[in-house]
Amino acid sequence: MSGKYFEATDKNFQTEILDSDKVALVDFWASWCGPCMMLGPVIEQLADDYEGKAIIAKLNVDENPNIAGQYGIRSIPTMLIIKGGKVVDQMVGALPKNMIAKKIDEHIG
Numbered sequence: 021m022s023g024k025y026f027e028a029t030d031k032n033f034q035t036e037i038l039d040s041d042k043v044a045l046v047d048f049w050a051s052w053c054g055p056c057m058m059l060g061p062v063i064e065q066l067a068d069d070y071e072g073k074a075i076i077a078k079l080n081v082d083e084n085p086n087i088a089g090q091y092g093i094r095s096i097p098t099m100l101i102i103k104g105g106k107v108v109d110q111m112v113g114a115l116p117k118n119m120i121a122k123k124i125d126e127h128i129g
Contacts, residue, residue: 025067026077030086037077038105043127044075045120048091048098050082055114056097062117066124074124103127 028037028046037044047063049056060078067076081088081096091100091107101109101123109123 024071024076025063026075028077028079028084028087030084033079033084033087037075037102040075042073042075043124044077044102045070045124046100046102047076047078048081048088048093048096048100049078050080050096053096059097059114062114062120065117066120069121070124074128101127 025047026036037046045063045066047056047059049059051057063076063078070076079087081093095112097112097114099111099115099120100107101111108127111120111123
């Protein structure tokens with residue numbers, strides 16, 4: 021398992037996430053957040069599962085406060101599903117992989 025998730029930042033968010041024609045799952049996280057660490061391996065598995073079908077990205081809220089602020093991220097982990105430059109779904113907490121995958125699948129097509 022290689023975990024090919026995309027490292028989203030304040031600088032690349034517009035071009036790589038918002039301007040993409042693919043559905044993107046963005047995991048807002050921080051290194052000091054326990055539930056975020058639990059979710060990490062799930063995000064890596066999803067990156068493998070959705071390679072070529074969707075963008076699976078992680079955005080560190082401490083290193084990229086502009087995007088986190090722009091989307092009003094108040095608690096982490098928060099995952100946003102973005103399609104066509106707009107947020108189409110949101111999940112908060114360290115959810116099981118099957119629940120996250122179900123949400124992604126609802127927006128791929």
